[in-house]
Amino acid sequence: MQGEKANRREQIMAAAAELFAHHGFHGVGIDDIGAAVGISGPALYRHFRSKDAILGEMLGSISDFLLTGGTARAEAGGTPEELLGALVRFHVDFALDNPALITVQERNLANLTDSDRKQVRALQRQYVEVWVRAIRAARPGLGERQARSAAHAVFGLINSTPYNRHLGDGELADLLCRLALGALSAAG
16 A cells, blocks of 8 residues: 555656646646546645645655765766766756656745755755766866856756757757766866
């Protein structure tokens, strides 16, 4: 039964992400989310205490996923260039696989409760620091502030994917990787 409940929570968050991405957080009600997963709006309260809780868990879980994945790549070893390539590819793959989550993250961070926003921001800062260390290892002449700015610039490039669907995913992924690595190369 626990697996079914976890699966239902994931279904609810996926449906909510699509709805929030298309209609905005305030444009979506509990009944809309429930209808998207085939249950009544009030039945959602068996899984989440509120719409705010759905958003908090959604953005918290993607921030944790990115941090965990970035950290795993950093700990895997290899040259600094290989690590940058692995981080870029990881983030590109995430962005292409989850355009609704990218959109929700971009547009709805301010809609989080204070405690959820602090948690998400802390995870995001840690993820950025994984990139900063990797960039500085690959580009030793860059200072910390420049490396952080470069990381954010690359995130902006990669996270533009919900608005760029002129190519197939494979071709777009390769292009984004080349562009991101080129930008990081130019930074150093």
